[in-house]
Amino acid sequence: MTSLDRAGTELVNLNGVIAGAVDEESTPLGKRFFGACSRSKYNRKLIFIVEPWIEHKKRLVAPLSPRYDIETFPDETALFARSSGRLPSLIMIDESTPPDGGEAAIRQLRLTPTFKSTPIIGMTRSKMSSFASTLHEAGLDCLVTSAPPQSLVEIVARCISRAVEDEWLALEENQRLALRKTIVVFKELPEKILNGESIKYEAIRESCHYLVEAVRGNEIDQILKNVKNHDNYSYVHSLRVAVLLAHFGNEIGLGQDELLILSVGGLLHDIGKVAIPPDILNKPGQLSDQEWAVMRSHVDRSLELIQCVENRPRGVMTIAAQHHEKLDGTGYPNGLKGSDLNELARMAAIVDVFGALTDLRVYKPPFMPAEALDYMRNMGPDHLDQRLVKMFRSMLLDTASLLRAI
CATH class of the missing domain: 1.10.3210.10 (Hypothetical protein af1432)
Structure with missing residues (x-):
């Protein structure tokens, strides 16, 4: 069975009856x-994944694709070559992103007006890596690539939501x-x-x-x-x-x-x-x-x-x-x-x-x-x-x- 929603005596009691949104x-x-x-x-949120390793890319795409639209890029050059289309809600960048690594790619993103305020998650093999330390110092989220699928989805959702909450300040x-x-x-x-x-x-x-x-x-x-x-x-x-x-x-x-x-x-x-x-x-x-x-x-x-x-x-x-x-x-x-x-x-x-x-x-x-x-x-x-x-x-x-x- 499917469900659409899978989604008081203090008030005046008028005439009528009720139904609920169920199936x-x-x-x-x-x-x-x-x-x-x-x-x-039907515009789902779009995520850019910059990941040179095919197996790592597959491990990321599998749990995220049911919930988000995904575009993948093998390197920084391919990312910046994308000149049209929807803007992403999030960019995920691997620490080994060619040609100069994830840290350089993130610096370039922050210098690009289009992506200046886009949320970023850096991906590393170890939370003890120098890349992880750099991300922490910059106030960016860090994802260990071996994280279980549900943890991956939770980190992505939290990062997107935090950016939205920051916009509420205005x-x-x-x-x-x-x-x-x-x-x-x-x-x-x-x-x-x-x-x-x-x-x-x-x-x-x-x-x-x-x-x-x-x-x-x-x-x-x-x-x-x-x-x-x-x-x-x-x-x-x-x-x-x-x-x-x-x-x-x-x-x-x-x-x-x-x-x-x-x-x-x-x-x-x-x-x-x-x-x-x-x-x-x-x-x-x-x-x-x-x-x-x-x-x-x-x-x-x-x-x-x-x-x-x-x-x-x-x-x-x-x-x-x-x-x-x-x-x-x-x-x-x-x-x-x-x-x-x-x-x-x-x-x-x-x-x-x-x-x-x-x-x-x-x-x-x-x-x-x-x-x-x-x-x-x-x-x-x-x-x-x-x-x-x-x-x-x-x-x-x-x-x-x-x-x-x-």
């Missing part, structure tokens, strides 16, 4: 729609702090809980305060635009859900406290995915039945983590617990339906589906926003609350800058 791609409509997805922009205050504070929460919360540290809801809510202020100040297009290139897919999806869920609540007239619940719930709704093995979470192909069962367990893992947060509102738990439930009772984890599902959960399900559809993932291209909204409308009344889908659709289509940012 739209496995439905007949989903399969047809994915076949027509070539209209969407944003306006609410936009900058919304991104920088939520990424800290998202990264640190699971580790703090596992270490037995006390986690108070107020600290998490404070990280979302700036997000809500940006929503109320009509500043969210820059948040959505600037989170796109971050390489932590789960964070990108969760932050987008938090922003759009708070925006949805603001448009229907909810107050400050309710918007904070929506934004925190959106940020944490998939936090349990930290417990899902990366080879399942980022698998390019279809999931087996056993893998799908593991993937679905992220809801329970999310609830276990959120339950460790002191003073948590019930609404935050509701969003995490019910965003994959469906109107007709075929969702998971509890098969809730009809009146068992409140307005908060129905709103979360809609935004989660939209986020999942418009996310770029290793196993699917992103839908364009209008395509995603059409798809959601065509899902019919058994999955999503179509009354709320209509409201959500109208909200997005009325804001051109928001659509461009998505």
Whole structure:
């Protein structure tokens, strides 16, 4: 079975029911729609690898190619001979790069305007090498070429993400702090809980305060635009859900406290995915039945983590617990339906589906926003609350800058 997403009594209780984004791609409509997805922009991040040794190159390309577009170069001359095309998100350079070695190649890159600020990872046979010392002194990442595949992917993702986070410093205050504070929460919360540290809801809510202020100040297009290139897919999806869920609540007239619940719930709704093995979470192909069962367990893992947060509102738990439930009772984890599902959960399900559809993932291209909204409308009344889908659709289509940012 495949999964598109693999991705509250505090709020007023309106009429309606809920569905969740689970396995739209496995439905007949989903399969047809994915076949027509070539209209969407499908630009994966591009990595340049400068590596003279063929076997080393193969060892690098194999774990990275499912997630990134790769261009390889045997030497510095070939790299600088590439005069057109997309710019890379990262350049990886071997210490033995001809003609003068990796250190000389990096110096030349930093003198070239096109690559002056491009993140660089140096590759060495030993972390005790002089090349490794040079990289450390220059503040550049160092990769030992014998590193296991998963470590390689993690180092690459961390390097790309750090460069994106540095770009956030130039944003306006609410936009900058919304991104920088939520990424800290998202990264640190699971580790703090596992270490037995006390986690108070107020600290998490404070990280979302700036997000809500940006929503109320009509500043969210820059948040959505600037989170796109971050390489932590789960964070990108969760932050987008938090922003759009708070925006949805603001448009229907909810107050400050309710918007904070929506934004925190959106940020944490998939936090349990930290417990899902990366080879399942980022698998390019279809999931087996056993893998799908593991993937679905992220809801329970999310609830276990959120339950460790002191003073948590019930609404935050509701969003995490019910965003994959469906109107007709075929969702998971509890098969809730009809009146068992409140307005908060129905709103979360809609935004989660939209986020999942418009996310770029290793196993699917992103839908364009209008395509995603059409798809959601065509899902019919058994999955999503179509009354709320209509409201959500109208909200997005009325804001051109928001659509461009998505």
